[in-house]
Amino acid sequence: MSSPEKSAEELERELTERLTEGFMQEEDREVRERRMIPSKYEIRIQTTLDPIAEETMQYRKMAKEIDGRYDEYMNKIKRPESTDDTESR
Secondary structure, eight states: OHHHHHHHHHHHHHHHHHHHSSOOOHHHHHHHHHHHSOOSOOOOOOOSSOHHHHHHHHHHHHSOOSSOTTHHHHHHHOOHHHHHHHHTO
16 A cells, blocks of 8 residues: 555656745746736727728628628628618618
8 A cells, every 4th residue: 555655756856846946937927927917008090991881892792691790880881882782782
């Protein structure tokens, strides 16, 4: 019975050595800590074109959608150009 206990003790000692030897990676820790802190400011860029609407219109020119999952979004933005595209379908 002493051999299984001894192997468990030996494994525990080896694990302790592996966890304590070597240097901590301070740079990675600092970077991780910075990422965890929420930013004080939020940057928003106002664009003239909505990339989701542009992509949706391109796909609608190529194929018909099975479901209308983007219809509500497209109606919200109400682009004048989109009415010309929908009439040509």
